[in-house]
Amino acid sequence: MTATARARPPRTAQAANVFAALGDSTRLALVNALSDGSRRSIAQLSAGHPVSRQAITKHLRVLEGARIVRQERAGRERLFALDPAPIEDVRRYIDWVSRQWDARLARLRTLVEAQA
């Protein structure tokens, strides 16, 4: 990774969208259902859920908005598939923030322990 890439962390808003999109048990279940790489229709995704098809459609729209799920057309049917990249991005973002704190705290330690 170049220094430039390190100096350009991902946008917080994008990460927040992904976090928020995943912060719902129905949506998480939908992500889980698609995490085997399959493409499924709304009917297939609605099966086994206590909520209406309309509700599932709404949840899928939120996941699409965060680009976690994308729509594909297969003839007359709309199929949904998972894109794991945004979830990976969020994980990298949190890892990046975490490393920033490690570095800062190491510098803090140097400062306060120098005069001990």
Added chain:
Amino acid sequence: MTGDRIEKQVELKAPVARVWRALTDHEEFGRWFGVRLAGPFEPGKESTGQITYPGYEHIAWRATIVAMEPERLFSLTWHPYPVDPDVDYSAEPQTLVEFRLQPLDGGGTLLTVTESGFDRIPAHRRAEAFRANEGGWAEQMRNIRRHLGEPAA
């Protein structure tokens, strides 16, 4: 690392008074954090400055000081990494950073830093009314990683 919250704990070989000063004196804070601050920290007030850490000098520092409880708690909210000077970040989520100090036997200090609220959504999307999640974020991330075939970290 757990979900939308980062927690770091370090034992420092320095008394709480010393650590407190390094955290809350704006010039000392600037030295280890890598920021040149315009003025002292004050609860409820905005703190502004310029990042001085190599590679990040183009980033402005802007935070709001939340609490300053002497030698116990120092906290602030901020936009973690606004990078592009042409973008208005005011609608983006802010995270809460908390520094908690505890004296240790032998004169040292246990410092706990947490940064939380990464899942806070921009105000214009709040109307979508996300429901409280079951099992919490850490559990969800584990689930997702498991399903994506990765080791749970």
